[in-house]
Amino acid sequence: MDSYLNTVKDVYKQAAVKPEKGLCCTTTPIWQLPELSIPDKMLEMNYGCGSTVNPRDLVNEPKILYVGVGGGMELLQFSYFSRKRGAVIGIDPVDEMLIVCAENLIDAQKENKWFNPEFVQLKSGDALHLPVENESIDVAAQNCLFNIFHENELEIALREIYRVLKPNGRLSLSDPISEYPMPENLKNDERLRALCLSGAIPLQDYIDRITAIGFGTIEVRAKRPYRILDTVHFSTDENILVESVEICAIKDPMPEDGPCIFTGKTAIYFGKEDSFNDNKGHLLIKNQPLAVCDKTAAALANLKRNDIYISGSTYFYDGGGCC
Numbered sequence: 001m002d003s004y005l006n007t008v009k010d011v012y013k014q015a016a017v018k019p020e021k022g023l024c025c026t027t028t029p030i031w032q033l034p035e036l037s038i039p040d041k042m043l044e045m046n047y048g049c050g051s052t053v054n055p056r057d058l059v060n061e062p063k064i065l066y067v068g069v070g071g072g073m074e075l076l077q078f079s080y081f082s083r084k085r086g087a088v089i090g091i092d093p094v095d096e097m098l099i100v101c102a103e104n105l106i107d108a109q110k111e112n113k114w115f116n117p118e119f120v121q122l123k124s125g126d127a128l129h130l131p132v133e134n135e136s137i138d139v140a141a142q143n144c145l146f147n148i149f150h151e152n153e154l155e156i157a158l159r160e161i162y163r164v165l166k167p168n169g170r171l172s173l174s175d176p177i178s179e180y181p182m183p184e185n186l187k188n189d190e191r192l193r194a195l196c197l198s199g200a201i202p203l204q205d206y207i208d209r210i211t212a213i214g215f216g217t218i219e220v221r222a223k224r225p226y227r228i229l230d231t232v233h234f235s236t237d238e239n240i241l242v243e244s245v246e247i248c249a250i251k252d253p254m255p256e257d258g259p260c261i262f263t264g265k266t267a268i269y270f271g272k273e274d275s276f277n278d279n280k281g282h283l284l285i286k287n288q289p290l291a292v293c294d295k296t297a298a299a300l301a302n303l304k305r306n307d308i309y310i311s312g313s314t315y316f317y318d319g320g321g322c323c
């Protein structure tokens, strides 16, 4: 096994034994839902960099896989939507993390009448060899783990998720990205990588790696500033902005003309007719905003019409529209 993967396990063994507030953490608000109460220790051990829980993905009590459990906060949040024995599988290779997570889930039962720790099935396992059957999962999630992996392992981890997802199943992830070139010395610093600081790659590269596995639809649901790797505290010649993203990758069939990638673009037709039909499945009703994927936005822009407005990417896509 690559030595950096052992460093990762050592870092998270320590983070399990002694909670490290602020190890990851962002401005992403913590879910407030009726009768959901997050124990303090879970909040202290929120080692994610966004949220992977989205009620829109969680209708009909889906079977959920969560890779890299941390303190269990998102396991509890996912259980809120799938209240069945074993409905949420949590995988982690760090025994100490699994033990603390199990304790936190028992504590959570004291504050959450609806919750039974048996809703969550904790398993020792690795993102690179998921102990999960093919096509058995509706929603798989990972928060602030895959960024740690180098290219090879990232590909293996994504393939593993794709293997276990049912057709049309979803991968919901949150990870740091960076549009700045990461200096090699930081990239190869095992500890900084393990701390989710220097493995960040540009958003488009990340999306390309996901779609290369076969995911046909991508939604970029959030993008926020995350950390600055500055010239005083890190060995870098320029300040590096790291952002955190939330992405949902859907195991839809790959369209012939490539993946549908929604980054929050909107098209509005404001011409003389009641509507504009591009004859490719998109009907733009006059002065009604339509969320469009990047492929459709580019095709509409190519028409060079002066009666269609196309917005930039907000990187906060929240559903709707067509591809």
Ligand SMILES: C[S@@+](CC[C@H](N)C(=O)[O-])C[C@H]1O[C@@H](n2cnc3c(N)ncnc32)[C@H](O)[C@@H]1O
Binding pocket: 008, 009, 012, 013, 024, 045, 046, 047, 048, 049, 067, 068, 069, 070, 071, 072, 074, 091, 092, 093, 094, 097, 125, 126, 127, 128, 142, 143, 144, 145, 196
């Ligand atoms: C940055 S923490 C994120 C924890 C949690 N997802 C959260 O949002 O709070 C990374 C987690 O991944 C686990 N982990 C480390 N290496 C892993 C691997 N190869 N496969 C699966 N999980 C791993 C760590 O033990 C830790 O629980």
